Amino acid sequence: MTEYEKIKKIEAYVGGYFGGYYQVEVDLENNSVSWTTGGEGKLEEIVHKNIRLATAKKFLEQLETLDLLNWEEEYVDPGTLDGTQWQVDLVMEDLTITKHGCNCYPEQWGKFRQAISKITGKPFR
Structure with missing residues (x-):
């Protein structure tokens, strides 16, 4: 079993002080996804859906390709006080x-966002 196959859930968040936020939970044990967005004066929107086992496996393969487990713990631009914060919990x-x-983001951040957007069917900005 690879380290990636040991991941039970991925929780990802991105948002800013003045903008909205996006929060995603990919539950790989129960093959489900929850996506929440809000802020910017909009009402919070929550979407839940089930995913196929093959979809969950493909998602894990994408995370391994992105080398997610080996990303640095922290990426910070010290010159900016307000801005976009993000977090990924494995x-x-x-x-x-x-x-x-x-x-500040890892080099693979754009492809990570695409993988999240694909599995949820919703944007993850």
């Missing part, structure tokens, strides 16, 4: 690994 049996940042 929930495993006995631990949760957190990656986060503020106005």
